[in-house]
Amino acid sequence: MRKAGRIGFVYLSVFIALLLTVMPMPQLVKLARPDWALLVLMYWTMALPQRVSVGTAFFTGFVVDVLVGTVLGVNALAFAVVIFVVAQHHLKMRNFSVVQQSLLLGLLLALYQLLLFWLSHFLTGVYFMPQYLWPVVTGMLVWPWLFWLLRRYRRQLKIQ
Amino acid sequence: MNQSYRRGPSLPLRLFLAVVLSAGLMFLDRYTDSSTQLRSYLTTAVSPLFYVASLPETLFSGASEQFMSQQAVLEENARLKETLLQQSGQLQLMAYLQQENDKLRALLGSSAAIEGERLVAEVLAVYSHPFSHQVVLNKGSKHGVTEHQAVIDDQGIVGQIVSVGPASSRALLISDNTHAIAVRAERSGVRAIVEGLGQWDVLRVLHLPHSTDIREGDRLLSSGLDSRFPEGYPVARVVRISQDASQPFMLVYAEPYARLDRIRHVLLLSKLQQAIDATDLVTQEQP
Numbered sequence: 001m002r003k004a005g006r007i008g009f010v011y012l013s014v015f016i017a018l019l020l021t022v023m024p025m026p027q028l029v030k031l032a033r034p035d036w037a038l039l040v041l042m043y044w045t046m047a048l049p050q051r052v053s054v055g056t057a058f059f060t061g062f063v064v065d066v067l068v069g070t071v072l073g074v075n076a077l078a079f080a081v082v083i084f085v086v087a088q089h090h091l092k093m094r095n096f097s098v099v100q101q102s103l104l105l106g107l108l109l110a111l112y113q114l115l116l117f118w119l120s121h122f123l124t125g126v127y128f129m130p131q132y133l134w135p136v137v138t139g140m141l142v143w144p145w146l147f148w149l150l151r152r153y154r155r156q157l158k159i160q
Numbered sequence: 161m162n163q164s165y166r167r168g169p170s171l172p173l174r175l176f177l178a179v180v181l182s183a184g185l186m187f188l189d190r191y192t193d194s195s196t197q198l199r200s201y202l203t204t205a206v207s208p209l210f211y212v213a214s215l216p217e218t219l220f221s222g223a224s225e226q227f228m229s230q231q232a233v234l235e236e237n238a239r240l241k242e243t244l245l246q247q248s249g250q251l252q253l254m255a256y257l258q259q260e261n262d263k264l265r266a267l268l269g270s271s272a273a274i275e276g277e278r279l280v281a282e283v284l285a286v287y288s289h290p291f292s293h294q295v296v297l298n299k300g301s302k303h304g305v306t307e308h309q310a311v312i313d314d315q316g317i318v319g320q321i322v323s324v325g326p327a328s329s330r331a332l333l334i335s336d337n338t339h340a341i342a343v344r345a346e347r348s349g350v351r352a353i354v355e356g357l358g359q360w361d362v363l364r365v366l367h368l369p370h371s372t373d374i375r376e377g378d379r380l381l382s383s384g385l386d387s388r389f390p391e392g393y394p395v396a397r398v399v400r401i402s403q404d405a406s407q408p409f410m411l412v413y414a415e416p417y418a419r420l421d422r423i424r425h426v427l428l429l430s431k432l433q434q435a436i437d438a439t440d441l442v443t444q445e446q447p
Contacts, residue, residue, distance in 0.1 A: 076185065
């Protein structure tokens, strides 16, 4: 029962990430907004792969679809695929330094953006622009701080 | 299952399930009509999240209004009074023209244009995803919002309502990739279709042959032929034309009048007026 209470904190952090995803921002900042929900999920998958993995990612991606207004299922699929990769390699990724992790996450974030683009291109015929890849860069820059923050959060609240 | 550490075989299976499910969702959303209703429910379900997310901004703008100096308020007041005076001056003429127009319509035997209800709405959230240009408005079916209503701001057409919840609704902007609107060039009367590109400041005018009479700076007004948007509202201004003889059509780009990236208050035009505008058009074709 205690454990059931603890997992609630994980969902709380995901919820806050979703809020950040839709928070109104100036146009310039918005274009470079990191994919908060995906980054937070990546952390939890690395830390607690037996609790947070593809299922949670799929559901969160679905909520992002609803919030953002993309075709339903596009973000759900991209989230699931990226988190699947993280869950498969969580033991290796845990051993990397934070800088190495953020480089690797950069690749995964790029994979996420490309999946999103391909699916949207296929479904609605969007055109590619290089500035779509800004979230990858900001995501990589944000990762070390987010990692530190979430690790403190996890240890303080003893989430496992 | 969560406690088990033997999660080897189940992970790919879970991925497989997720892929199948999301493929089903995509198909449902893109190729069937049932998703509109579903989306309305979902929009309603997540609308509290939008309220919470826009809270900091609301607080900030509230605070900045609180601390505005009296001098600034007086200046703004004076400026607003001046605009009001100018606009009501123009409206006097407008009333006369309206009357004259109604008489002429009566002579032609076509139905008179009835002014419909207008509803002011505030933008709760602008979703900035490059693949979907949409805004969430703070008016919903409770206030009489329906799907396909046209949305305008003080400069021109912004977009149309695509899904409605009880207290909020979602509008698709004209700059969205999936959006197109029928227009007419004000100067030459050329009809065309303007399509969004997923960029805030550029739209594309489609399928204009090389011989078309169109110039940079031409105003494009909604033509009403799509029977979604009422006739005569400004949409965009032509900014760039590139003639490439190897292409079947001219490449024409236009800039929307509405400031899509910084809209806060919008006007929803009611369905009634649009329906009448559309029927008028049929009877009112030029000789």
